[in-house]
Amino acid sequence: MSAQGLSTNNLSVFYGEKQAVKKVSMDFEERSVTALIGPSGCGKSTFLRSLNRMNDLISGARIEGEVWIGDKNICDPHTDVVRLRQRIGMVWQKPNPFHKSIYENIAFGPRYHGVKGRKQLDEIVETCLRKTALWDEVKDRLSQSGLALSGGQQQRLCIARSLAVQPNILLMDEPASALDPVSTAKIEELISELKKDYTIVIVTHNMQQAARVSDRTAFFFLGDLIEYDDTQKMFTNPSKKSTDDYISGRFG
Numbered sequence: 001m002s003a004q005g006l007s008t009n010n011l012s013v014f015y016g017e018k019q020a021v022k023k024v025s026m027d028f029e030e031r032s033v034t035a036l037i038g039p040s041g042c043g044k045s046t047f048l049r050s051l052n053r054m055n056d057l058i059s060g061a062r063i064e065g066e067v068w069i070g071d072k073n074i075c076d077p078h079t080d081v082v083r084l085r086q087r088i089g090m091v092w093q094k095p096n097p098f099h100k101s102i103y104e105n106i107a108f109g110p111r112y113h114g115v116k117g118r119k120q121l122d123e124i125v126e127t128c129l130r131k132t133a134l135w136d137e138v139k140d141r142l143s144q145s146g147l148a149l150s151g152g153q154q155q156r157l158c159i160a161r162s163l164a165v166q167p168n169i170l171l172m173d174e175p176a177s178a179l180d181p182v183s184t185a186k187i188e189e190l191i192s193e194l195k196k197d198y199t200i201v202i203v204t205h206n207m208q209q210a211a212r213v214s215d216r217t218a219f220f221f222l223g224d225l226i227e228y229d230d231t232q233k234m235f236t237n238p239s240k241k242s243t244d245d246y247i248s249g250r251f252g
């Protein structure tokens with residue numbers, strides 16, 4: 001595995017007595033998109049959140065097993081969680097810009113991590129807005145509130161905010177499910193563009209979206225990883241009957 005590679009080994013997540021994720025071992029391909037699919041409640045979001053220790057914030061949640069980034073097991077209690085979340089960004093289902101200007105939404109993270117110069121911050125803001133195809137839409141109103149943007153623009157702003165602290169990995173939990181079809185298409189285009197530079201893991205309920213944007217797909221059911229393969233294979237010739245049943249809409 002390379003210095004940045006992401007993988008899990010026998011990863012289990014519990015909420016109290018309930019086991020939501022059951023000994024899942026996965027290697028994520030770098031600079032590609034992995035989709036996590038499966039019926040509601042099968043543990044996709046729980047698994048995703050454990051990849052950057054977001055489950056730490058949920059009382060009663062407990063992890064067993066390992067999550068590796070390069071040669072570091074991030075489940076180690078000595079892990080610097082702030083630094084970890086800088087390397088592994090998270091984008092949520094509902095766009096959640098800060099109650100700040102468009103500029104400050106992006107400058108906040110780098111400033112927190114020590115970038116002070118205005119010129120450098122200006123550059124980061126422009127680069128991140130260009131990467132998310134927002135620059136032309138907002139360059140003349142950077143001091144306006146991020147909340148004044150449309151839902152789709154807000155979500156792209158949130159993605160730009162994640163990029164500003166230079167992560168290697170982006171986790172996305174149904175990033176387009178709250179958006180209209182045009183905004184969804186823009187987010188999907190953006191994901192395809194971003195995978196040239198980032199390793200992306202996305203939870204989606206939308207089978208067409210998984211088929212369109214991902215290179216690899218993992219099917220979860222009741223906390224188990226049932227099948228994990230190239231997306232094309234998963235959607236045309238899955239190995240397990242339950243994968244086939246789910247993908248073809250026979251349950252879930």
Ligand SMILES: Nc1ncnc2c1ncn2[C@@H]1O[C@H](COP(=O)(O)OP(=O)(O)OP(=O)(O)O)[C@@H](O)[C@H]1O
Binds near residue numbers: 020046
């Ligand atoms: N904070 C929590 N406390 C207790 N149980 C939880 C918590 N979050 C999730 N669970 C339970 O863990 C299981 C997995 O939930 P999770 O949200 O990870 O599934 P999911 O596949 O992402 O579902 P969905 O597609 O509906 O978002 C479910 O049984 C759920 O009820």
